Amino acid sequence: MKEFKQLHRPETGTYLKGQERIENILQAATDILINHGYAGLSMRKIASNVGITIGNLHYYYPTKKDLITNLLENVISGYLEYFETIRKQQDKSAEDRLLEIITFIIEDITTPETTNFFPELWAMSNHDSVVAERMNDLYGKARQDINALVAELNPKLNDDERTQVSLFISASMEGLTPFIGNNKPFHPLAQNMINIAKYSFLNLAKNADSKLLASGKFTL
Amino acid sequence: MKEFKQLHRPETGTYLKGQERIENILQAATDILINHGYAGLSMRKIASNVGITIGNLHYYYPTKKDLITNLLENVISGYLEYFETIRKQQDKSAEDRLLEIITFIIEDITTPETTNFFPELWAMSNHDSVVAERMNDLYGKARQDINALVAELNPKLNDDERTQVSLFISASMEGLTPFIGNNKPFHPLAQNMINIAKYSFLNLAKNADSKLLASGKFTL
DNA sequence: ACAAATTTAGGACGATTGATCAATTCTTAT
DNA sequence: ATAAGAATTGATCAATCGTCCTAAATTTGT
Incomplete structure (x- = not known):
């Protein structure tokens, strides 16, 4: 009768010391990823x-x-x-809540953490399906909230059309990261970009119609 | 008298074979960077x-x-x-040329090369000043062309104001990369995003005014 | 205080990395 | 054809990588 070695796998993080260790580890890993990139991790x-x-x-x-x-x-x-907290503020108007989300996201990408962290994740997601899946999850949640507000602002749009509008808004904001992010050349223009984004996205959300979204025909 | 060893540094790439080698090397490196990321290079x-x-x-x-x-x-x-060729097409209207640039850039980010390559560069630019400098050069040139067209479409804007508009347009398009790029979840919506971008950016270029760009106040 | 489980240290492993060098082969201009 | 320079090989270096394992120390519930 062969005896198999029972490999001892203790439950990590059950002691107080273990829990703190895990926090420290994640914090250290995040710091390194931000400051030295995945290559330095x-x-x-x-x-x-x-x-x-x-x-x-x-x-x-x-x-x-x-x-x-x-x-x-x-x-x-x-x-x-954060997205949950926004979702619960049903007292504010849809317009105000959309403008608030726009402000939050663009201000967030100008922080040192987000400016350096997310480009790493975008690059990683191209070659790691686990990362890709989680990123899609996150952005999916973000779009859900934008989507709900677009629905209030422009009730005539159907699901497909709203998806397009939300996607464009969400993606456009992310694109600002390498330009107005922390230490980036146009960082001082961050507030101006928020202003333009508010105007541009609110206009899109309110005035997008089937003619534009289906065939690209539009009049200004 | 000490003799220093003359280190022999031949001029590489002077023979035909050498020139071809360099081409092959750059092509191979690009392929790897696209398919396996910087970590795999x-x-x-x-x-x-x-x-x-x-x-x-x-x-x-x-x-x-x-x-x-x-x-x-x-x-x-x-x-x-490419940007040079666009700049030379002075026979077309400013509006047509802007729409053409928008189409080119967004279609470009949906190619397998660009979808995988540029996120790597964004990540690298956070920790490598050489990469950061080159990227700023490239995007700077791209904005120059957009800038010139915005000037034609909206002559009332001053330099600072045009810079803001061009920056927003350029950055927004880049942001679509992780979403509608090759193999990305919303790749099939690329054409729709081009349509929205055309509408949204043309509207911004034509109608942006000092009130919006200075203080963020706007009316729809 | 005791026993069980968790946490920790430290060494070792094979693999891979960027870089260097001397010796050899190949190309090219004359 | 020959000589000079370019191109190439293959071995080697120290450093670093992720992973694994055993033994000892620490923490926890009772």
């Missing part, structure tokens, strides 16, 4: 920044992929919380 | 794809940074050529 560097050994790090995250997956969920959950 | 993989040894590759590019710098110049020069 090694397990050893993470462990060193936390002040633990590689062996200990691998106790919490057996593989690097496990760590990155968890890191991603951690970041995304933060954004999802 | 190693000197050995490049050499292997070209069919030469690492030693030979380092003969042409002493360091990896040299190779990447040259690769970047190579890609960018291709875009600059």
